[in-house]
Amino acid sequence: MSTPENAIETIIFFDIDATLVENRFSTRVMADILQEIADASGQPRDALGRALVAENQRRQLETPDDPLTMDWGDIALTVAQQYGVSLSQSLDALWEAYANVDEVDLLDDSPAVVASLKAPHRQLVIATKGLSKYQYPVLRVSGLLDLFDGILAPDIAGLHKASPGYHNSYTRTAPDALIVQVGDHYEDDVMAPKRNGFVSILRAPIEELAVHDAFERPQYFPAYADRLHTYPKEGTNVLPDAIVLSLQEVPALINQLEAEKGIPKNG
Structure with missing residues (x-):
């Protein structure tokens, strides 16, 4: 089976936080603002932190597709104003x-994993719920940015x-x-992709599942679902x-x- 040169036969979308990296500098940012x-x-400060989260959750429920929904700068300003504070x-x-780089932990040697997946017939794309202005700095300092063919953000x-429709700019082509x-987020990386007809691979380091094949683990997952904080x-x-x-x-x-779909190893 031959394919046209540069034909894309596989698109792999990757989440960032708790999938590719753990971002620790974000905690310092929030701490200073709070x-x-x-x-x-x-x-x-703890109550104010809960107020930030509540404002974000309200926006995700009421206006999910508005970019300001995931704009933590705007959320911080909103909460500050609620308490009569003008942020300096x-x-x-x-x-x-x-x-x-010292406060971004690479999970599972993620750059090497992503690099190993690169192939002419594959497109590797970041698909994140965070705004690009927050994710580009993380991707740059972690060395991941240049490994991807594109980025999707709200x-x-x-x-x-x-x-x-979030993924359409890539899937339509x-x-x-x-x-x-x-990804690691149950709604964003499992429920939504499955609704779209995608294959969903959940990163969930639950050691009890190690004895099972990766494709068999989902049937055993409900017994451990409470360990995943994003599970509905x-x-x-x-x-x-x-x-x-x-x-x-x-990669395996x-x-x-790809083998099951009849996609040759070299595309």
């Missing part, structure tokens, strides 16, 4: 200033990651391609196609999926 609001308002520092400026797609989403409280019948404990397992799964 401390300023706390000092000026007299409110406990910009969350976005702090984010850029604090971004550094401000780029004009849609929330879980919304239908290769309607017959194998489409795979790799109301439950769901939707399961991923495969579960990996480490990204190191992903992609090869297997």
Whole structure:
């Protein structure tokens, strides 16, 4: 079986946070913002942190496709104003200033995994719920940015990651391609991709599942679902196609999926 030169037969979407990396500098950014609001308002910092999360959750529920829904700078300003505080520092400026390689942990040697997946017939794309202005600094300092062929974010797609159509700018160009989403978030990386007809690979390092094949693990996952904080409280019948404990397992799964679809190793 031969394919036209540069034909894309497999598109692999990767989440960032808790999939490729753990971002620790974000905690310092939030701490500085919350401390300023706390000092000026007299409110406990923990309560203010909960207010930030609540405002983000409200936006995701009411206006999911508005880019401001995931704009933590705007969320911080909104919460500060609720307590009569005018911030002297910009969350976005702090984010850029604090971004550094020492506070971004690479999970499962993720750059090597992504590099091993590169092939002429594959397109590797970041698909994130975070805005690009927050994710580009993380990708740059981690060395991951140049390994990907593109990035999708709410401000780029004009849609929330879980919304239908979020992936269209890539999937429409290769309607017959194998489409795979790799990530850790149950709604964004399992439920939404499965609704779209994609293959879902969930990163969930649950050691008890190690004894099972990656494609068999989903049937055992419900017994451990409470360990995944993004699993919906109301439950769901939707399961991923495969579960990996480490990204190191992903290349072999992609090869297997491509073989089943009849995609030659060299595209």
